[in-house]
Amino acid sequence: MQRFVPASLMALGCLMSVATPSTAADVTLYGRVDLDAEVQKGPKGSAAQETDNASRWGMRGKEDLGNGMAAVFGLEQGFNADDGTAVNPQFRNAYVGLTGAFGAFALGRLDSATAVGSPIYSQITHITDFVIHDAGATAIGTKVLNARNRVSNAFGYQSPDFGGFSLRARMYFAGPETPPANPAAPVRFESDWRAYDVGLNYDNGPFSAGLGYSKDDKRGGLVANDFNDKVQLAVGYNFTVVNTYAVIGRDRYAGTMTTRSQVRYWLAGFTVPFGTAHQITANYMERDVQTDRAGRLKKLQIGYGYNLSKRTMPYVFFDREDPNSNVRGNRVTTYGAGIKHLF
Numbered sequence: 001m002q003r004f005v006p007a008s009l010m011a012l013g014c015l016m017s018v019a020t021p022s023t024a025a026d027v028t029l030y031g032r033v034d035l036d037a038e039v040q041k042g043p044k045g046s047a048a049q050e051t052d053n054a055s056r057w058g059m060r061g062k063e064d065l066g067n068g069m070a071a072v073f074g075l076e077q078g079f080n081a082d083d084g085t086a087v088n089p090q091f092r093n094a095y096v097g098l099t100g101a102f103g104a105f106a107l108g109r110l111d112s113a114t115a116v117g118s119p120i121y122s123q124i125t126h127i128t129d130f131v132i133h134d135a136g137a138t139a140i141g142t143k144v145l146n147a148r149n150r151v152s153n154a155f156g157y158q159s160p161d162f163g164g165f166s167l168r169a170r171m172y173f174a175g176p177e178t179p180p181a182n183p184a185a186p187v188r189f190e191s192d193w194r195a196y197d198v199g200l201n202y203d204n205g206p207f208s209a210g211l212g213y214s215k216d217d218k219r220g221g222l223v224a225n226d227f228n229d230k231v232q233l234a235v236g237y238n239f240t241v242v243n244t245y246a247v248i249g250r251d252r253y254a255g256t257m258t259t260r261s262q263v264r265y266w267l268a269g270f271t272v273p274f275g276t277a278h279q280i281t282a283n284y285m286e287r288d289v290q291t292d293r294a295g296r297l298k299k300l301q302i303g304y305g306y307n308l309s310k311r312t313m314p315y316v317f318f319d320r321e322d323p324n325s326n327v328r329g330n331r332v333t334t335y336g337a338g339i340k341h342l343f
């Protein structure tokens with residue numbers, strides 16, 4: 001049975017925050033609650049619902065070790081604010097690492113919120129804009145772009161900045177949380193399945209770009225429709241009055257006679273800010289359906305957010321998705337309004 005444990009961690013965080021610098025690291029407690037009320041219309045009719053959009057809370061800390069080096073750690077727990085239940089797995093990240101002139105190194109359960117970021121997903125979050133959030137009906141980061149973010153048993157590295165260039169790299173060994181694709185040949189050791197991600201990034205004023213590569217492998221080889229590798233290019237230019245960006249990529253799978261070996265995808269979008277309080281974001285994307293050689297996923301989304309403060313934003317959004325253009329009558333349209341609060 002899962003247990004929701006914020007009270008004990010909150011107490012620990014409070015104790016650490018009041019401790020003297022000589023006995024403990026500096027600890028920050030933070031979080032986000034994001035809920036919307038929406039109407040979803042699909043092939044089975046329409047329904048009104050309240051939806052949580054990746055609410056979470058966590059703590060991160062840093063201890064100065066001297067000579068420009070620091071120890072860093074973090075623990076972030078997701079929860080469903082609409083019904084109060086914990087997500088599975090409970091912790092979105094859990095890591096410890098070091099930072100210094102060499103960059104940053106971390107190990108544990110890693111994602112884009114850790115000291116080393118995510119080689120593929122962090123390119124998306126840095127260069128493009130999500131329509132309000134990357135969750136619920138408007139989720140695209142992993143669902144459409146397959147930008148691997150959250151992984152366990154991982155080792156991650158982020159380099160310093162070299163004239164606008166930087167590098168992220170990550171390797172992980174999948175344990176029980178990632179079962180083998182072929183149940184008849186169970187993975188016996190974590191080293192049976194391994195993967196790595198690499199991201200090269202460049203920033204020069206309003207221009208940003210990122211080139212990413214991911215690779216999966218396992219002992220005995222991949223089985224039918226397993227993910228093999230990916231190449232991704234993202235570029236963006238902020239004209240101040242409008243931020244524009246695009247992503248193009250290719251995922252490769254162990255395809256069969258009826259499924260794809262090459263899956264191509266692309267996204268184009270923009271954000272228009274109005275002062276510091278208002279912003280409109282629009283994205284359109286397409287992705288080959290891996291299990292249908294004739295099908296393509298097509299998705300259009302538009303969102304408007306109003307910043308009541310640096311932490312509180314009411315928003316409205318519209319999202320229309322055709323998950324497979326080769327299947328008639330399966331389009332899903334969602335529109336809603338919600339509030340996001342950061343603490």
